[in-house]
Amino acid sequence: MTEPFRSQEKPVELPMLPVPAPPAPMADCTLCGLLDAWRTAHNDPRHSAYDPSSGIDCNVEIRNHPHDPPRMTLPARVPGPR
Numbered sequence: 126m127t128e129p130f131r132s133q134e135k136p137v138e139l140p141m142l143p144v145p146a147p148p149a150p151m152a153d154c155t156l157c158g159l160l161d162a163w164r165t166a167h168n169d170p171r172h173s174a175y176d177p178s179s180g181i182d183c184n185v186e187i188r189n190h191p192h193d194p195p196r197m198t199l200p201a202r203v204p205g206p207r
């Protein structure tokens with residue numbers, strides 16, 4: 126019976142990639158403005174709409190400007206804080 130091959134190789138070190146900055150909403154776009162307001166609410170732990178995952182979805186849609194077609198829908202009104 127042969128011994129299994131075992132090695133003591135160094136672990137692979139992967140580079141840390143920088144986290145990209147959140148996209149800036151286009152100034153003249155109503156939907157970007159709404160998405161920015163929702164993103165702010167989703168990223169605020171004190172807000173009733175706190176949900177960081179949904180905040181990321183807002184980033185994706187802001188990057189999708191000019192939203193043709195929009196990939197997500199949002200209520201027109203951002204809920205108030207708790």
Ligand SMILES: [Zn+2]
Pocket residue numbers: 151154155156157158187190191192
């Ligand atoms: Zn837009």
